[in-house]
Amino acid sequence: MSIARKKRFIETVAKIFMWAAMFIVFGFVISVLWTIFSKGCKAMSWDMITKLPGGGFYIGKEGGFLNAIVGSLYIVGASTVLGLLISIPVVFFLNVYLTKDSKLAYVARMAFDVLFGVPSIVYGAFGFTIMIYFGLRTSLLGGIIVITLLIIPIFIRTMDEATRNFPRDILDASFALGATRWETLKVVVRQIAPGIATATLLSIGRAIGDAASVMFAAGYTDSIPTSLSQPAATLPLAVFFQLSSPIPEVVDRAYAAALVLTIIVFVLSICGRFITNRFSKNKV
Amino acid sequence: MRKSRIIKDKVAHGTMFALTIIAILMVVVIAIGLYLKSAPVLENKSLWSLLFSSEWRPMKGEFGFLPFIMGTIWVTILAILIALPISLLTAIYLTEYSKPVVRKFVFPALDILAALPSVIYGVWGVLVIVPWISQHVAPHFVEFSTGYTVLAAGIVLGVMVIPLLVSLFIEVFSSVPTDLREASLALGATRWQTTKKVVIRKTLPGILASTVLAISRAMGETIAVLMVCGCVIGIPKGILDACYPIPALIANNYGEMLSMPFYESALMFAALILFVVVLVFNLLSRIVLYRLENAEK
Numbered sequence: 001m002s003i004a005r006k007k008r009f010i011e012t013v014a015k016i017f018m019w020a021a022m023f024i025v026f027g028f029v030i031s032v033l034w035t036i037f038s039k040g041c042k043a044m045s046w047d048m049i050t051k052l053p054g055g056g057f058y059i060g061k062e063g064g065f066l067n068a069i070v071g072s073l074y075i076v077g078a079s080t081v082l083g084l085l086i087s088i089p090v091v092f093f094l095n096v097y098l099t100k101d102s103k104l105a106y107v108a109r110m111a112f113d114v115l116f117g118v119p120s121i122v123y124g125a126f127g128f129t130i131m132i133y134f135g136l137r138t139s140l141l142g143g144i145i146v147i148t149l150l151i152i153p154i155f156i157r158t159m160d161e162a163t164r165n166f167p168r169d170i171l172d173a174s175f176a177l178g179a180t181r182w183e184t185l186k187v188v189v190r191q192i193a194p195g196i197a198t199a200t201l202l203s204i205g206r207a208i209g210d211a212a213s214v215m216f217a218a219g220y221t222d223s224i225p226t227s228l229s230q231p232a233a234t235l236p237l238a239v240f241f242q243l244s245s246p247i248p249e250v251v252d253r254a255y256a257a258a259l260v261l262t263i264i265v266f267v268l269s270i271c272g273r274f275i276t277n278r279f280s281k282n283k284v
Numbered sequence: 285m286r287k288s289r290i291i292k293d294k295v296a297h298g299t300m301f302a303l304t305i306i307a308i309l310m311v312v313v314i315a316i317g318l319y320l321k322s323a324p325v326l327e328n329k330s331l332w333s334l335l336f337s338s339e340w341r342p343m344k345g346e347f348g349f350l351p352f353i354m355g356t357i358w359v360t361i362l363a364i365l366i367a368l369p370i371s372l373l374t375a376i377y378l379t380e381y382s383k384p385v386v387r388k389f390v391f392p393a394l395d396i397l398a399a400l401p402s403v404i405y406g407v408w409g410v411l412v413i414v415p416w417i418s419q420h421v422a423p424h425f426v427e428f429s430t431g432y433t434v435l436a437a438g439i440v441l442g443v444m445v446i447p448l449l450v451s452l453f454i455e456v457f458s459s460v461p462t463d464l465r466e467a468s469l470a471l472g473a474t475r476w477q478t479t480k481k482v483v484i485r486k487t488l489p490g491i492l493a494s495t496v497l498a499i500s501r502a503m504g505e506t507i508a509v510l511m512v513c514g515c516v517i518g519i520p521k522g523i524l525d526a527c528y529p530i531p532a533l534i535a536n537n538y539g540e541m542l543s544m545p546f547y548e549s550a551l552m553f554a555a556l557i558l559f560v561v562v563l564v565f566n567l568l569s570r571i572v573l574y575r576l577e578n579a580e581k
Contacts, residue, residue: 007474014476018381021373022390025450028443029393032400032408039411090307093300104304110570111308117497117566118314118559119504121531125555126314128538129321152307180293209401212506212531216538236403240507243407258407262400269399273392 033262040259043252049260053222053253061249065257068238070224074140075214075234076207079147083203086148087155088196095163096171096181096188109160115153123150124213131217141228143218150213151203158202162195163188194275201272205265211236235261314559322553325546334553340517347550349557354519355434355527356503362438362523363502367445368495374446375453380465380479398447406511409440414512417524426524432514435523440508445498452497452573456490457483459576490576493569500565504558506531530554 047064054062090108098105127146136142166188174184189196211234219231220241235257242254325334325347337348378387418431460483468478484491514526515536534551 007477011474011476014479015381018373018377021370022377024370025374025390025397025446026393028446029397031412032404032443033396035408035411036404039407086303086307089300090304093297093304097297097300106574108304108308110567110574111311113570114311114563114566117500117504117562119501119506119531119562121504121506121534122314122318122555122559122562124538125534125552126317129317129552149310152310156307180289182293182296183289205399209399209403211401211403212535215535236401236507239403239407240511243410243511254407258404262404265399265401265404266396269395270392273395 036255036258036262039255040262043255044259045256048253048256052224061247065233065235065238065242065253067222067224068233068235068257069260071140071143071218071221071232072208072235074225074232075143075147075218076204078144079151079207080200080204082144082148083151083155084196084200087152087159090156091159091163092185092188094160095166096184100168112153112156112160116157118153119212120150120210121212124216127213128216137229138217138219138231139229140218140225140232142216143214143232143234144228146213146217147207147210150210151207154203154206155199158199159192159195162198163192166191194278197275198272201268201275205268205272209236209261209265211240215240235264311563315556315563318552318556318559322549322556325549325553328546334550335557338519342547342550345546347546347553349530349554351517351519352528352530352533352554353557355513356529356531358434358520358523358527359437359441359509359513359529360499360502362434363441363445364495364499366438366442367449367498370442371446371449371453372491375450375457376479376483378450379454379457380475380483394447394450397443398451402444402505402508403511405440405444406508409436409508409512413439422524429524430514430526432512432526433524434513434520434527436512437509437527437529438523440512441502441505444505444508445502448501449494449498452494453491456487456494456573456576459490459579460486487576489572493572493576496565496569497573500562500569503529504531504562506535510535530558 045064049064049069050066051063052067053065094105094108123146127142127149130145131137131139131142170187170191171184174187175181214234215237218234220233220237221231222233225232238257239254239261242250242257245251245254328345329347334347334349335353336350337346338350339346339348340351374390378390382390413436414431416431417433417436418429421435422429422431422433464482464486465478468482469475473481509529510532513529513532515528515532516526517528518525520527534554537547537551
């Protein structure tokens with residue numbers, strides 16, 4: 001083979017391998033979605049999402065998993081609000097109050113990257129020890145605390161990424177007009193609003209799907225919690241616990257819960273992409 | 285009037301500074317919290333026997349973590365072996381070859397893979413991978429297998445880390461200046477030669493760092509692995525054996541651990557091991573990745 005032909009041959013082989021890799025990735029996506037949708041659609045009914053489980057979630061054949069839907073909404077709603085309240089100031093501080101080559105900013109980013117990598121089971125175990133220290137049992141409050149801890153690094157990292165490319169000139173222009181840094185934040189907020197929105201969607205997706213941490217902190221129950229100190233059911237745990245049941249009706253509940261969870265995550269992910277594409281066009 | 289504006293700014297500064305410090309300190313607080321909780325078992329047993337003994341009898345106060353550590357290592361290595369080639373090739377195609385049209389299809393697919401919760405992968409593993417292994421793969425090698433094996437856990441985990449690896453690789457590859465590629469192409473090199481000899485060689489540290497990051501992610505995955513790993517205590521001898529990784533151990537015993545002496549402490553020690561390993565891996569790889577990022581500027 002001449003060198004030129006050999007070159008072309010290797011090029012083709014490399015391309016075939018790459019196509020194969022992408023094909024495999026698509027195959028996995030389709031396989032996962034097909035499994036969840038085909039099982040879930042068969043098991044789905046109106047009762048599933050409007051009724052509480054009858055006669056115990058593990059053995060009772062009646063009802064649905066409204067308890068898990070409501071529990072997840074409580075936990076995710078509360079921890080998203082708490083997470084935003086804590087992480088927005090941190091992101092502003094890193095990007096507006098600190099200079100680009102600040103040591104503190106470097107350490108902070110490193111810390112949040114590390115926290116982002118900490119497995120959720122470790123957050124769960126840590127949260128559990130804190131709860132015991134304060135005399136709390138598995139409860140809605142515990143779930144909210146642990147999920148808030150879990151999503152703060154995600155919030156900060158994604159928002160920071162959006163804010164980092166923010167042009168310094170705009171800040172300088174604002175300072176030159178005599179505005180304080182606090183007042184300059186109004187300008188910043190307007191620019192990074194889509195970033196905040198994407199970060200929120202991403203965090204909600206992580207928060208609603210995480211099972212390992214709420215297992216420790218929120219527990220599981222058949223009813224809808226009426227106070228912060230009662231345990232709360234969550235969607236991922238509804239899937240996890242009910243899937244192993246020997247009773248087919250209960251397993252169906254797990255499939256339906258998996259479908260609901262997948263659809264929620266799906267919608268969040270599509271909205272996130274949409275916001276990113278839509279608003280990154282007319283950014284300064 | 286002027287003064288109140290400045291005071292407002294100062295107050296905001298102070299609050300934000302405090303919040304930032306508190307958030308950073310979370311790393312330290314988690315480490316201290318887990319250490320204090322695992323102190324009883326550490327005082328009672330030597331670190332060596334905890335890490336390298338395979339006697340696991342919580343009732344008698346024997347806590348040897350070796351089976352769980354080996355389970356974690358097996359599953360993680362297998363997952364990375366599966367995910368690495370696929371992610372590398374996909375990322376190369378997306379950055380070096382593809383037209384924007386292809387990216388429009390692949391990115392949403394990767395988004396979905398990244399967004400799906402761990403428990404969904406678990407369901408998929410139980411319904412698809414486990415039966416596939418017990419009916420089609422295992423019969424060629426062993427007499428009987430339930431399918432709940434290292435292999436199942438490895439495949440599920442591998443699929444879960446693909447989106448993370450691809451996005452890290454794409455970031456790393458994009459840090460190579462276009463000039464370098466063009467210089468290589470102008471010398472008559474093909475795209476693949478350019479990729480192999482310029483892009484990959486230039487980004488090797490980044491590729492390694494990304495892989496380490498993916499390893500640390502794979503080690504901590506809990507629910508999906510718990511659902512397909514088999515949860516049999518013992519050191520796996522092959523990929524068709526059941527295994528019991530550390531996160532699965534913690535998650536499975538969270539309810540009963542309070543009733544036995546030292547049991548809670550031992551499980552918190554397991555969490556501490558995970559935390560420390562993940563912390564070290566993350567720090568190392570992030571430092572490398574930051575360097576790369578800054579070198580490009």
